[in-house]
Amino acid sequence: MNLTILGSGTFFVGKTVTASSFLFETSTKKILIDCGPGTLVKLAQAGYKPEDLDYVFITHFHPDHTSDLFPLFMNYRLKDNFEPGSVTKFPTFYGPEGLDKFLSDYSHLTELHAYDGWGKIKVIDYTPVIQLDDFAVKTYKVVHTAFSYATKAYSLRFEVENKVISFSGDTAACSGVENASENADVFVCDTSYPKGKVNTVHLNSAEIGEISTKSKVKKLILDHFYPQYDQDTLVSEVRENYKGEVLKAKDLDTIEL
Numbered sequence: 001m002n003l004t005i006l007g008s009g010t011f012f013v014g015k016t017v018t019a020s021s022f023l024f025e026t027s028t029k030k031i032l033i034d035c036g037p038g039t040l041v042k043l044a045q046a047g048y049k050p051e052d053l054d055y056v057f058i059t060h061f062h063p064d065h066t067s068d069l070f071p072l073f074m075n076y077r078l079k080d081n082f083e084p085g086s087v088t089k090f091p092t093f094y095g096p097e098g099l100d101k102f103l104s105d106y107s108h109l110t111e112l113h114a115y116d117g118w119g120k121i122k123v124i125d126y127t128p129v130i131q132l133d134d135f136a137v138k139t140y141k142v143v144h145t146a147f148s149y150a151t152k153a154y155s156l157r158f159e160v161e162n163k164v165i166s167f168s169g170d171t172a173a174c175s176g177v178e179n180a181s182e183n184a185d186v187f188v189c190d191t192s193y194p195k196g197k198v199n200t201v202h203l204n205s206a207e208i209g210e211i212s213t214k215s216k217v218k219k220l221i222l223d224h225f226y227p228q229y230d231q232d233t234l235v236s237e238v239r240e241n242y243k244g245e246v247l248k249a250k251d252l253d254t255i256e257l
Contacts, residue, residue: 005254011037031055222235222247
């Protein structure tokens, strides 16, 4: 299994850094996790096409995790329109409750009424356990309250090929992210803030180390970096409370799982 970092950043994109997004490849499936600004370009740079995807998982609706989702949908919609029958595989989209309405509303707000009634891409709200072919995905509600608004946000736990691969999504310290990361072989974690910045939006570096130790995480991959905070300092702060392997996500790196 492999994990390609399509984006390791946030809203602050740059020449080499785009928003948090991942391509997770099992032995049989290709899974996109989050789809913010720059995801489609990075997917192409990594050598993949939208038609390669089997599943898309969205952790929450904030645009740094979803702004390329409707353009991704339109890749399938337009190719199916221009070249009927040329698309032989359509992915399934999974996300928080209201994902179908989110996409429909987006199509109306942008005056591109291509979504309603088409139906070739299945759009499904999260349930606690999603069984897919030869693997399972467990979803955990987490705390992510930004600008005083509680987001419908989730951490994801993939149980596949006798391993656990977990993604925090955007979250503050809470039981949801702890449960999602328990005994994880790999934990991909929101690393937005330095230690001491306790809040209800994102984890800070001290909390990441504490949760990873408590959850007995084997390998930790840090992502979702803000340019306002030095990444090497964040890594050092995580290591104060966690003695396992720590990797710093970098756009277009591929990590063997």
